[in-house]
Amino acid sequence: MSxxxxxxxxxxxxxxxxxxxxxxxxxxxxSVNDIVKEAGVPKGSxxxxxxxxxxxxxxxxxxxxxxxxxxxxxxxxxKTISPKQRLLDxxxxxxxxxxxxxxxxxxxxxxNLANEMAEHSEAIRNAVHSKxxxxxxxxxxxxxxxxxxGEISNTLPAIDLAAFMEDAGRGAMVSMKxxxxxxxxxxxxxIIRSVLLK
Amino acid sequence: MSxxxxxxxxxxxxxxxxxxxxxxxxxxxxSVNDIVKEAGVPKGSxxxxxxxxxxxxxxxxxxxxxxxxxxxxxxxxxKTISPKQRLLDxxxxxxxxxxxxxxxxxxxxxxNLANEMAEHSEAIRNAVHSKxxxxxxxxxxxxxxxxxxGEISNTLPAIDLAAFMEDAGRGAMVSMKxxxxxxxxxxxxxIIRSVLLK
DNA sequence: TAAAAATATGACCACTCGTCTAGTATACAA
DNA sequence: TTGTATACTAGACGAGTGGTCATATTTTTA
Numbered sequence: 001m002s003x004x005x006x007x008x009x010x011x012x013x014x015x016x017x018x019x020x021x022x023x024x025x026x027x028x029x030x031s032v033n034d035i036v037k038e039a040g041v042p043k044g045s046x047x048x049x050x051x052x053x054x055x056x057x058x059x060x061x062x063x064x065x066x067x068x069x070x071x072x073x074x075x076x077x078x079k080t081i082s083p084k085q086r087l088l089d090x091x092x093x094x095x096x097x098x099x100x101x102x103x104x105x106x107x108x109x110x111x112n113l114a115n116e117m118a119e120h121s122e123a124i125r126n127a128v129h130s131k132x133x134x135x136x137x138x139x140x141x142x143x144x145x146x147x148x149x150g151e152i153s154n155t156l157p158a159i160d161l162a163a164f165m166e167d168a169g170r171g172a173m174v175s176m177k178x179x180x181x182x183x184x185x186x187x188x189x190x191i192i193r194s195v196l197l198k
Numbered sequence: 199m200s201x202x203x204x205x206x207x208x209x210x211x212x213x214x215x216x217x218x219x220x221x222x223x224x225x226x227x228x229s230v231n232d233i234v235k236e237a238g239v240p241k242g243s244x245x246x247x248x249x250x251x252x253x254x255x256x257x258x259x260x261x262x263x264x265x266x267x268x269x270x271x272x273x274x275x276x277k278t279i280s281p282k283q284r285l286l287d288x289x290x291x292x293x294x295x296x297x298x299x300x301x302x303x304x305x306x307x308x309x310n311l312a313n314e315m316a317e318h319s320e321a322i323r324n325a326v327h328s329k330x331x332x333x334x335x336x337x338x339x340x341x342x343x344x345x346x347x348g349e350i351s352n353t354l355p356a357i358d359l360a361a362f363m364e365d366a367g368r369g370a371m372v373s374m375k376x377x378x379x380x381x382x383x384x385x386x387x388x389i390i391r392s393v394l395l396k
Numbered sequence: 397t398a399a400a401a402a403t404a405t406g407a408c409c410a411c412t413c414g415t416c417t418a419g420t421a422t423a424c425a426a
Numbered sequence: 427t428t429g430t431a432t433a434c435t436a437g438a439c440g441a442g443t444g445g446t447c448a449t450a451t452t453t454t455t456a
Contacts, residue, residue, distance in 0.1 A: 007403095026314055028226030032444060042405050044447085053444065105317060114376040115313045116224055119303060129376050156389065163373075164366065164389045167382055171369030175361075178312040178327050184365055191354065191362045195393060205433090230414060242416090242435040251414065 011049040011059070014039050019060040023109040026116050027057060027124075057113065058127045064109045065131040068097075076142050083146035084197060087139070091169075091192060095185045098173065104182055107173040115174075136162050143197075152197055165192055209247040209257070212237045217258040221307040224314050225255060225322075255311065256325045262307045263329040266295075274340050281344035282395060285337070289367070289390060293383045296371065302380055305371040313372075334360045341395075350395055363390055 018035035025034075032053055036043050050056040075081075075089050098104065106112075114128040140162035146152040154161065168188060175184035216233035223232075230251055234241045248254040273287050296302065304310075312326040338360035344350040352359065366386060373382035 010403095024317065026226065028224070029318065031442075033442080043445090044405050044407095045403080047445065048403065107313070111372060112313060115305070115310060115372050116227075118375040118378075119222065120227065125376060125378075132373075132376065154393070156392070160385050160388070163382065163385055167369035167373050167386065168362065168366035169369065170372050171365035171367065174309060174313045174368050174372070175330075175365050177316040178323060178330065180316075180323075184361065187358050187361055188365065190358070194354070195352070229412075231412080240435050242437080243433095245415065246434060 007049070010045075012063075014041060014046065014049060015056070015060050015063050018056060019064055019109065022057060022060055023064070023112065024106050027113060028116065032056075054121055054123055057117075057121075057124055061110060061113065061124070061127045061131070065135075068108075069131075069135060073138060076138060082151060083142050083149055084151035087142055087146065087197060088193065090139075091165075091189060094169075095189055098176065098185055099182045104176050104180060104185075107177050108170070111170045111173055132166070136166055139166065146197070154196065154198060161196065165196060168192075205247070208239075208243075210261075212239060212244070212247055213254070213258050213261050216254060217262055217307065220255060220258055221262070221310065222304050225251075225311060226314065230254075252319055252321055255315075255319075255322055259308060259311065259322070259325045259329070263333075266306075267329075267333060271336060274336060280349060281340050281347055282349035285340055285344065285395060286391065288337075289363075289387060292367075293387055296374065296383055297380045302374050302378060302383075305375050306368070309368045309371055330364070334364055337364065344395070352394065352396060359394065363394060366390075 014035065017039040018030070021030045021034055021038060032046055033043065035056070036046050046056070050059065072090055072093055075093065076086050078086060081089070098107070110128045110131060113124055114132075118125040118128075136159065140158040143152065143158040143161055147154070147158060168191075172184040172188040176182065212233065215237040216228070219228045219232055219236060230244055231241065233254070234244050244254075248257065270288055270291055273291065274284050276284060279287070296305070308326045308329060311322055312330075316323040316326075334357070338356040341350065341356040341359055345352070345356060366389075370382040370386040374380065
């Protein structure tokens with residue numbers, strides 16, 4: 001096994017554990033000590049694998065999006081299903097994860113960190129932003145497909161509609177955490193079905 | 199001047215200064231030291247005026263909503279203007295404040311703190327939540343008015359539509375901070391005008 | 397096998413955190 | 427003027443912060 005691979009496996013273990021802390025507690029409320037304790041790794045090792053806490057957060061953001069949105073986006077590429085249905089499947093999948101897997105508690109790591117850190121860490125802001133842009137453009141292209149296919153009569157520019165839906169989803173996640181309830185997510189699904197993707 | 203009044207004036211000064219810090223930096227990134235320094239008050243005094251940092255945050259939330267939404271809601275009560283126009287005026291006012299007054303940097307204190315603290319402080323979660331519910335129901339009642347008046351043909355339950363619009367607005371604020379741009383807010387305005395309040 | 401490079405370790409640094417106590421200043425009643 | 431109650435504050439407290447480093451151990455290379 002190559003050195004760099006072994007190195008990456010170790011670093012990945014740290015990220016796996018630390019990501020959950022960052023996700024549920026936020027950046028400032030998660031200490032490096034919390035992370036190494038959770039991963040069962042000595043403190044000194046942390047700074048062998050990561051340049052800083054900020055560097056760790058950025059690597060966690062990258063892993064998070066890859067892990068959470070990789071499978072979700074495979075849905076969007078399945079050409080045997082109509083474009084509109086693919087969009088609905090994507091949102092359905094994401095909202096079920098939010099509701100069931102995490103009990104309406106965590107929201108989205110990217111959104112959480114963007115909200116907490118955008119003003120204070122340009123690096124974190126950029127890390128989230130570039131992923132978000134990628135997601136928006138993927139969704140926009142399927143919306144456009146559905147519009148051309150005649151499945152969505154809404155004539156708004158696809159990229160604006162995609163941006164709006166993603167924003168609405170983000171807000172629904174904030175409210176979900178605030179209300180401790182799945183209502184905002186369910187309401188989001190109802191309204192994109194009945195109004196936005198009509 | 200009565201003692202309790204003097205007391206409240208002093209406490210209010212602390213809140214005025216500290217609220218801006220809480221708003222722009224978040225809860226965990228704002229220290230009690232920051233707050234007292236900004237207000238020019240000795241550190242020891244902080245705990246004379248407030249039970250704890252959490253208590254301070256809750257009082258700040260209350261003042262924030264009263265200050266920010268008081269004038270905005272007067273718009274909603276002006277019966278000389280049609281209900282739909284009142285809604286658009288409200289959102290126009292709020293988005294202009296976000297864009298111009300704070301340079302797309304701060305977002306909403308309530309939303310910021312809900313996102314950061316909902317899981318970790320039940321008291322803060324409740325403080326924001328109760329204000330949010332009040333706002334939603336005010337907006338819902340004007341939507342209902344507009345629906346009855348025939349100005350809004352959208353037949354969704356007013357309360358669900360209000361909740362969705364507020365959530366979409368929250369998400370737009372998160373994205374505004376993340377992108378450092380007014381686009382999410384402008385896009386929000388365009389879509390509520392052309393789709394949701396149609 | 398020996399030398400060299402990579403990795404592991406936890407004590408430690410300087411600093412900041414939220415909180416609290418012991419005390420000083422002030423106002424007012426006697 | 428004095429005594430007392432209230433209003434206020436300085437500074438210390440213990441805990442915790444992100445980060446460093448000398449040293450120890452393991453792995454690779456020669």
